[in-house]
Amino acid sequence: MKSESEIYAKVIVDAPGLSELDYVVPPDMLVAIGDRVLVGLRTRTVVGIVVALNAASDYTGTRLRRIRTVLKDTAPLPADWLALTRFAARYYVRSWGETAIPTLPVFFRRSPGVRHECQLEKIRELTNCKTEAVERPVLNAKQRSVVDRVVKAKGFAPFLLFGVTGSGKTEVYLHIIEETLARDPDAQVLLLVPEINLTPQLEARVKERFPEEKVVSLNSEFSDTVRARSWLAVHEGRARIMVGTRMSIYASFKKLALVIVDEEHDGSFKAGDGSRYSARDLAVWRASHGKFPVVLGSATPSLESWVQAQTGRYQLLEMSERAVSRAQLPEVRLTDVPRRGSGVTLTSVTNDAIEKTLGAGRQVLVFLNRRGYSPVLSCPSCGWVSKCRRCSTFAVFHKGTRKLVCHHCGWQTDVPTACPQCGNIDILPKGTGTERLEEELQRSFPDKRILRIDRDSVSRKKEAEVAFQKVYRGEIDILVGTQIIAKGHDFKNVGLVVILNADTQLLSPDPRAKERLFATLMQVAGRAGRHGDRGTVLIQTRFPSEPLFGALEEQNYVLFTTHLMQERKENWSVPFVYQALLTAQAQTLSEALYFLETTAKTAESLAPNDVRVYDPVPMSLMRLMDMERAQLLIEADNRSSLNKFLWQWQATFKAPSNISWTIEVDPASV
Ligand code: ADP
Ligand code: ZN
Ligand code: ZN
Numbered sequence: 001m002k003s004e005s006e007i008y009a010k011v012i013v014d015a016p017g018l019s020e021l022d023y024v025v026p027p028d029m030l031v032a033i034g035d036r037v038l039v040g041l042r043t044r045t046v047v048g049i050v051v052a053l054n055a056a057s058d059y060t061g062t063r064l065r066r067i068r069t070v071l072k073d074t075a076p077l078p079a080d081w082l083a084l085t086r087f088a089a090r091y092y093v094r095s096w097g098e099t100a101i102p103t104l105p106v107f108f109r110r111s112p113g114v115r116h117e118c119q120l121e122k123i124r125e126l127t128n129c130k131t132e133a134v135e136r137p138v139l140n141a142k143q144r145s146v147v148d149r150v151v152k153a154k155g156f157a158p159f160l161l162f163g164v165t166g167s168g169k170t171e172v173y174l175h176i177i178e179e180t181l182a183r184d185p186d187a188q189v190l191l192l193v194p195e196i197n198l199t200p201q202l203e204a205r206v207k208e209r210f211p212e213e214k215v216v217s218l219n220s221e222f223s224d225t226v227r228a229r230s231w232l233a234v235h236e237g238r239a240r241i242m243v244g245t246r247m248s249i250y251a252s253f254k255k256l257a258l259v260i261v262d263e264e265h266d267g268s269f270k271a272g273d274g275s276r277y278s279a280r281d282l283a284v285w286r287a288s289h290g291k292f293p294v295v296l297g298s299a300t301p302s303l304e305s306w307v308q309a310q311t312g313r314y315q316l317l318e319m320s321e322r323a324v325s326r327a328q329l330p331e332v333r334l335t336d337v338p339r340r341g342s343g344v345t346l347t348s349v350t351n352d353a354i355e356k357t358l359g360a361g362r363q364v365l366v367f368l369n370r371r372g373y374s375p376v377l378s379c380p381s382c383g384w385v386s387k388c389r390r391c392s393t394f395a396v397f398h399k400g401t402r403k404l405v406c407h408h409c410g411w412q413t414d415v416p417t418a419c420p421q422c423g424n425i426d427i428l429p430k431g432t433g434t435e436r437l438e439e440e441l442q443r444s445f446p447d448k449r450i451l452r453i454d455r456d457s458v459s460r461k462k463e464a465e466v467a468f469q470k471v472y473r474g475e476i477d478i479l480v481g482t483q484i485i486a487k488g489h490d491f492k493n494v495g496l497v498v499i500l501n502a503d504t505q506l507l508s509p510d511p512r513a514k515e516r517l518f519a520t521l522m523q524v525a526g527r528a529g530r531h532g533d534r535g536t537v538l539i540q541t542r543f544p545s546e547p548l549f550g551a552l553e554e555q556n557y558v559l560f561t562t563h564l565m566q567e568r569k570e571n572w573s574v575p576f577v578y579q580a581l582l583t584a585q586a587q588t589l590s591e592a593l594y595f596l597e598t599t600a601k602t603a604e605s606l607a608p609n610d611v612r613v614y615d616p617v618p619m620s621l622m623r624l625m626d627m628e629r630a631q632l633l634i635e636a637d638n639r640s641s642l643n644k645f646l647w648q649w650q651a652t653f654k655a656p657s658n659i660s661w662t663i664e665v666d667p668a669s670v
Helices: 079-091 096-103 116-124 141-152 169-183 199-209 224-235 246-250 279-290 303-310 348-359 434-444 461-472 513-525 547-553 557-570 589-606 639-650
Strands: 007-012 021-025 036-041 044-054 069-071 157-163 188-192 215-218 241-244 256-262 293-298 315-319 331-335 363-368 376-378 396-398 403-405 412-414 428-430 450-453 478-481 494-500 536-540 578-586 611-613 617-624 627-636 660-665
Touching: 007 036, 007 096, 021 036, 044 079, 044 096, 079 096, 079 279, 116 224, 141 157, 141 169, 141 293, 141 315, 157 169, 157 279, 157 303, 169 188, 169 199, 169 256, 169 293, 188 246, 188 279, 199 215, 199 241, 215 224, 224 241, 241 246, 246 279, 256 279, 279 293, 303 557, 331 348, 331 547, 348 363, 348 434, 348 494, 348 536, 363 434, 376 396, 434 450, 434 478, 450 461, 494 513, 513 536, 513 547, 513 557, 536 547, 547 557, 578 589, 578 639, 589 611, 589 617, 589 627, 589 639, 611 639, 627 639, 639 660
Parallel strands: 157 293, 157 315, 188 241, 188 256, 215 241, 256 293, 331 536, 363 478, 363 494, 450 478, 494 536
Antiparallel strands: 007 021, 007 044, 036 044, 036 069, 376 428, 396 403, 403 412, 578 627, 578 660, 611 627, 617 627
C-alpha cells in the first residue's frame, strides 16, 4: 500500500541515456539533495546522487524501488556542483549521471566496503609539510594594476590576462590568490594548469608562498587515494587552494571564490575522451554561476578567448613587458632545412650557432616535436614501410629499445632484422626523431653534456622534474626534447633555442594547426634569454616568407591573431561558427559510413536554417586499434540552436550493436 506521505527521490546514476530515476525514500531514512546513495539499477547496486526530493513521482503504474542506503560519510554534494554537472551534461549532450558520477574519486563512487570508515579516516588525514615562508617580489606597477582590477571586481567578472612570457603572470596569480583568501576566511581558489609537467614546479611555488594554507593538487597521475584526499579536502573546506589539471574543474568546493586558468590556450584543457569537456569553458561557467572572477592567462590566448576580449565580454588585461627588466625578448632568425638525403637534421648555420652559444657559456635547447629515432623504417629496394598493425599509421622506430612503436595505440613489435617483404637486410630509418637528433648532436659536439627529455626518456612527472633540475643547475649543455620542454620552465641560462620541423604543422589542413604552432613557438621562444643577455631563436624552415614567422620574429601575437581572426571570419570558421562532430567506429569503414549517412539524412530533416550538416567522411586517422572511423560535422551559427538540434537528433539514433558513436561538442580539431 502506498502511503500518502511517501517521498520520492530523483537519483542520477552513471549510465548513458538514463536521466534522473525515481526511487522511494524509506520512511525512516534521512536523505538530502546532493547525498550519495546506493540504489539498485537492473541487477546491480550502484552509487547514485540525489538531485531532487518530491512528494509525487512522474512514473505512475510501475513499482518503484527503494533507496538501499544513504551514504552519510561526508557532506552532500553542494548545489553549485549539481548545477555545474547538469549544465555540462546539457551542453555536451550527455546524461547528467554519466557526466557527474565519473568526476568523483573512485572511493566515493563505489559501494563502501567493510573498511570504508577506516580508509576514510586515512583519506581525511591531510598533512601539509610546513614550508619556510619565502620572500616575495614587490609587484611592479603593471602587475599591481592588474591585481587590483581583479580583486576589486564584483560578482562574475571574466578576465583575459594577456601577458608575454616572463611578464610575471604567475606572480600576479599568487597575489590575486592571496588577496582573495585574505578577504574571506572561507574562500577557496582553484588554479588550473595544463597537463604537461608544469604542476610540480608551480605547485611548489604556490606551497612555499602560502605556508599557512593547505594546498592540495589533483591530476590524473595521482593514485585513487591521493585524488580522494585532495577532492575531500576542498569538498569539506579544509583546503583553500587547489592546483590541478583539467579534471579539477569538476571538484566540489565548499566556497569557490576564484578560478585561474594558466596557459588558457593549452590543448590539454580539452578532454579528448569520455565526456570531452573543456575545463576552460567550464571555469568561465562556474564563475558566472557562482558570481566570482575568473582569470584566463596566456602569452598567446586562444582565438576563442581573444574574440571574447575583443567584443568586450571578457576584460582584457595586458602585460607587454618582462618583469625582470634585464630580460629581453629574443632575436628570431630563420634558416633553411638541410638538403633531402643529406643524412643530417641540422644545417651548418644551426651548428655554428650552437657552437657559438656553448662557447659563450650558455645552454642550448633543441626542440623537435617527434619522439623516437625515426618516424618510419623503410626498405629502399621494395618500398616496404613500418606500419602499425592496428592503425592506419606508421610505426615509429625506437633505437634504444629496438622496437617499432605506434604512437597512437601503443602497439609494438621488435625491429625486423631484414625487410619482411623482400628480405633485404638494409632497411633504413627515414626522418628524424629526438633520439636520432640526440645522436647527431653527440657526434657534432662530442665533449658536451647532452640530455634528451621526452616521454620515452622520462615517463613519469618525477623523473622529468629530476631531469629539469639538472638543466637548472647547469649540468647540461644541450637539452633536446619534445613539447614537454616547451612549457613553463624558467630556464635561467638558455642562450639559443633551435626549432625543427615546424613545417609539418604549417602544412596541416586543420584550421587550428597554425594557431597551435604559433602558441608553441612563442612558448619555446620564451625559453631563450629569460634572464640576462638576449637570446636567439633559430628556426629551420622551407617557408621563410610565411607570415607566422614574421609575427614570431616581432613576438607579435596581436599581429598574428588579427590576421588569423580575419581569415577565420572570411572562411566562416571557428570560433565564428559552432561545431559538433559525430564520430562512428565499426569493424569496417562502410558500416561506419552507412550509419553516418543514415543519421545525416535525419539531421537534414531536423536541422533549422542556421544549422548545417556536412557529408560523412573517413577520419584522417582512419583506422585506430582495429576500428574504422568516420565522422560527420555539424555546424551552426548559434550555440543554442546547435544544442537544441543535437538533443533532438541524438534521440533518433538507432545504432546497430556493432557501431559505437560519440558526439563531441566544440571539437578541438575536425
Ligand atoms: P610568467 O608567468 O608571465 O612567465 P613569472 O611570474 O614566472 O612570469 O615571472 C618571470 C620571472 O620574473 C620569475 O623569475 C619571477 O620570479 C620574476 N618576477 C615576476 N614578477 C616580479 C617582480 N615584480 N619583481 C621581480 N621579479 C619578478
Ligand atoms: Zn624490402
Ligand atoms: Zn596503432
